[in-house]
Amino acid sequence: MEKRTFSVGLDIGTTKIVAIIGCKNEYGKLEILGIGKAKSLGVKRGVVNNITQTILSIQQAVEEAENVSGYEIKDVVVGIAGQHIRSLHHSDYITRDDADRVIDEDDIDNLINQVHKLVMLPGEEIIHVLPQDFKVDSQEHIKETIGMYGGRLEANFHVVVGQVSSIRNIGRCVKSAGLDLSEITLEPLASASAVLSQEEKEAGVALIDIGGGTTDLAIFKDGIIRHTAVIPFGGNVITEDIKEGCSIIEKQAELLKVKFGSAWPGENKENEIVSIPGLRGRDPKEITLKNLSKIIHARITEIIDQVYLEIKNYGHETQQGKLIAGIVLTGGGAQVKHLKQLVEYITGMDTRIGYPNEHLAGGSDESLSSPIFATAVGLLMEGLEKQERLGRIDPPDKEKFSEDVYDQETFIASRKNNEISEEQSKSKEVKPAPKKTIFEKFSDRFKEFLDNAE
Template sequence: MAQDNNTYVAAIDLGTTKVVTLVGKRTANGRLQIVGFSSTDSTGIKKGMIQNIEETVKAVEKTVREAESQAGVKIKSAFVGIAGQHIYSIKNYGYITLGSEETEIKRSHIKRLIEDMYNIPVDTGDSILHVLPLDFSIDNVKIEDDKPIGMLGRRLGANFHIVIGKTSSAKHIEKCVDRAGVKVSELILEPLASSKAVLTDEEREAGVALIDIGGGTTDLAVYYNGIVRHTAVIPIGGSIITQDIKEGCQILQKHAEMLKLHHGYALMSMAPDNKIITVPGIGGREPKEISMRSLAGIIQARMEEILEYALYEIQMSGFANKLTAGVVITGGGALLKHIISLIKFKWGYDVRIGYPSEMLCSESLEHYNYPQYSTVIGLGLMGLEYIDAGEASPCTTTEFKIEVNKTEEFAEVQPKEPKQPSKRTLGMKITDVLSKLFAEDDIN
């Protein structure tokens, strides 16, 4: 199916710390142009799973309406991410008989084989989310390049990586999105979406592990020879680091989060040993002084635990020794200072931070090229592929005007308009707040 540069795609990332809605379209050179974008705090989701329907619906409605207002279109469907500790994967082999005579293998045969895999038995309460081919065989002979189309044979077989999750979790997501007036076009495993946004074709070919450290979960995907070999969702993320800081320093949650974001080091040895941060006291009490080295020690201890879980999953994939391109780390957790040094020190892999810049147009790069947006941008990119392949319909209806009074109640969280660079960004506003809350002093 030909690409339509006027086709809009919508994506929704339901995260533990934030809910994000994106509206975009493909540019003439095949990149994604973001025309509507909204993010708000998430209070109804824990460890990637919906715990409060009403709170989640409010967040989805809020971001959807804002994204519609910016894009000037009505969102009727969206591609939505799914994660959580209920996600697991299995390997399975399947085959179909092509006939008694030698038959040319067509794309329709592969599609039929994949569809058959969706019918294999799984545990009660589970459902299959993705069926990903690993390799193909014709008449029990493995195809080295995994491209059987056009070849002749009587039987087509394949090994599959099958991603499975709880049916109830998927239905909760569909219910929340539906109550916001949007239909779910497709539920997409979040590490696959993040991989789409930040990995290059060369990295997938050489062998790479993608680690997306979010607020409530850490998602992982291992690629080799251009194919997904392993996926996993680890039920801990950046939020637990914030909780450790809160308890270890005996401060408020909001102050712990600010300490992590603006003064946190993933490697204790790299933190200044002669600096302290002054944190406002609770209820008029005396301010607290916290050593940056002590703060880094709290962060490193928990980050090492998260990375150990990720390394275990990489080893379970069977490709730990074949990751020529090493590790790409993304998500909000990738912004911790010296996290690259920590991973190199612990594992010895080559490491880089993954930004969703591979497929973003230049107009969108300035405003949205941040690791914490990798998942929602990847969902948009995968959504465009579904639409181009004819497997999903465009996500929006015709353009329309939205009255100003419909969006006034959300004005305080609207992101910066691409064509108005003079507006203050959210990062600038956070910096202003921090300058009032924190004072960093040298220890003499």
């Protein structure tokens, strides 16, 4: 029987930490083998503020996923988000030495590396450099330049920037929990993989991921990511307002929001009342659902206004930047009743709730279809796609590996370091390693950065 490759997505959120282990079945759908959840006590607004608590939560989530699946988890694909993330647009160019030679990936790499040398604010690091479109000599708006002739190669870039210390803290927590980082990616991009179709990305779509501590935005147009932003508010501020406004404890406020909350106050009648048990023998509190909805409505309106401002800044009101597929809402905050209607009312754009279930195999646990798990499922997909790319290389010598599935990364590294002897190279025709994607290059750079920081 053929042994399948597995991957693990680790979503380090403000309210919860989720570890999800899975593989692809014969139909290319995700088969979830195990999932572990732990309350996140050391993260605030997507940023680690208690290393010890975060390590314990990661270990707890991973252990639960291991117990359910029966597999030992060694490396994970981790997402990064948080209020420290910002993005900017930048144009750059290189002049090629030989205009009679066709443009290849090395030229694009040189251009991207040049952007990585941009001077950032103190304490900031470039996370992703994403090419938008290219210009070769005087020819503009080129999507694919490889194979073309030209002396001057120019491109517009979407550059994602984050705080070095915040990124390093996430890496430190993962390593201290006894895990290796196989890949690291921006969380809005992972959520997009899980809930958006390629048609939506082509037509133009804004993904809004409302998490516990932050709300992430990713805008796609013509199949390319055009804009990203992190709003430092999420579901937690709604819970906090309910707690203060109704004078109840946080646990009760969260339950009220989830079970009875609505983003549209007009849906509730004045006489609809919920009774909350009092503390230690005190009288129960009576809260009208209309007041509850007013509190939720005010906070969600504030969040959506901020997100809509970012969508306007991208330029969606222009003909060129129009988002035909509208808005897709996901994340835990997307479960609030009547949120879709409120977002449509504020923005005037078509809106739907994004569920990660279209990528899941039949018979999967229904709870996994919840928008809460969109980021974790997306991270798992990123990990499996990377393994598929690596798996297209033939193993150098299966006898050298005790496990049924050889370690493709080790093989690539060994080729890179010329550890395969010349005799073996001549006797066997080894296919060249595929070019690394932008995200894989960033992962390698990030791991090197972490190692140097120790």
